[in-house]
Amino acid sequence: MKKERLIQRYKRAERFNHWVVAGCFVLLAISGLAFFYPAFFWLTGIFGTPQLARMVHPIIGVVMFLGFFRQFLRYWRHNFINKEDIKWMMAVPQVLNGHEVGDVGKYNGGQKGMFWLMTGCMLVLGVTGIIAWRQYFSGYFAINTVRLALLLHAWAATILIAGIIVHVYAAIWIRGTVRAMTEGVVTQTWAKKHHPKWYREVMASAHETPSGDGNGDNTGSGGNATDKMQPENANELPAAPAAGEQPQA
Numbered sequence: 001m002k003k004e005r006l007i008q009r010y011k012r013a014e015r016f017n018h019w020v021v022a023g024c025f026v027l028l029a030i031s032g033l034a035f036f037y038p039a040f041f042w043l044t045g046i047f048g049t050p051q052l053a054r055m056v057h058p059i060i061g062v063v064m065f066l067g068f069f070r071q072f073l074r075y076w077r078h079n080f081i082n083k084e085d086i087k088w089m090m091a092v093p094q095v096l097n098g099h100e101v102g103d104v105g106k107y108n109g110g111q112k113g114m115f116w117l118m119t120g121c122m123l124v125l126g127v128t129g130i131i132a133w134r135q136y137f138s139g140y141f142a143i144n145t146v147r148l149a150l151l152l153h154a155w156a157a158t159i160l161i162a163g164i165i166v167h168v169y170a171a172i173w174i175r176g177t178v179r180a181m182t183e184g185v186v187t188q189t190w191a192k193k194h195h196p197k198w199y200r201e202v203m204a205s206a207h208e209t210p211s212g213d214g215n216g217d218n219t220g221s222g223g224n225a226t227d228k229m230q231p232e233n234a235n236e237l238p239a240a241p242a243a244g245e246q247p248q249a
Contacts (some may be wrong), residue, residue, distance in 0.1 A: 006185040007202055015181055017070055024064035025164060030211050031057045032157050038212065065126045072119060078106045087111035090205075097163040110170065117163050124156035 010018075031053045033045040036063040084102040088109035091101035095110075102108075107115070120232035130137050131149035138146050171177045176190040 004187050004189065007188055007191050007199070008184055009180040009186050011186045011192075012184065014074065015184055017074075019069055020180055021064055021067040021071065024060050024067065025160075027060050028057065028064060029157070029161055031060075032154075036154055041125050054244055055135075058135075061125065065122060068118070068122050075107075075115065077111045081109065081112050085112055089113070098195055103197045104195050105201075106195060108195070114163060114167055118160065121156045121160040121163070124152055125160070128153040128156070135235075 030046060032041050033040040034050075034053060035041075035057070041050070044050040044053040047056060084104060085108065088095065088104060091099075092110070096099055128149040131141050132138055132146055132153060141149075171181075174194065176186055177182040180186050188199070191202065
């Protein structure tokens with residue numbers, strides 16, 4: 001039986017960035033819960049001591065913020081919500097039953113909503129985290145400002161944790177999704193079912209890619225950004241760039 005051809009969805013750098021942010025999130029959630037709820041204070045032992053946990057928490061937060069900022073710059077063009085996304089959101093019960101709705105692009109309405117939710121939470125966490133960072137910045141603010149920052153920080157963290165739980169559950173629920181972020185590829189069947197518009201763009205881009213001169217150079221003049229993207233597996237097709245995305249060197 002012929003093996004189904006794969007499509008590249010995420011490059012290695014994108015996956016690395018994603019897992020750095022994910023790892024930071026886990027560490028921050030553990031230490032944050034330990035600080036906020038006395039019943040979870042024992043979790044500070046994961047970091048060695050409570051003092052060490054308190055010291056590294058904001059540092060890890062900065063790493064996560066910078067990592068997410070890079071993701072934001074990479075993906076914001078893909079996440080504008082359109083009428084097809086509204087249609088998808090209105091039909092979530094059908095989607096949960098395995099019936100995809102709408103002409104979905106690279107991301108569906110749920111993924112786009114999660115992207116903007118995470119963006120908002122990250123902004124709140126970043127600003128309030130700086131204000132409450134006792135070692136360096138909290139002394140520059142009034143005590144009531146610091147208290148308000150801590151309250152908003154806790155609320156944003158709670159919302160983000162809930163959102164990430166949904167994000168992980170959805171990734172596991174839809175078979176083949178986790179593979180996209182671990183191996184960087186999806187099957188054509190997966191792409192055609194869950195992201196038909198993106199699938200058509202990828203296939204059209206692959207058909208337009210010049211074949212080269214036989215010496216392995218397929219970056220001839222007039223080629224688009226995908227001409228220079230080398231799949232990580234010979235059985236993979238490169239993903240098409242979003243409209244307005246700058247070609248990569």
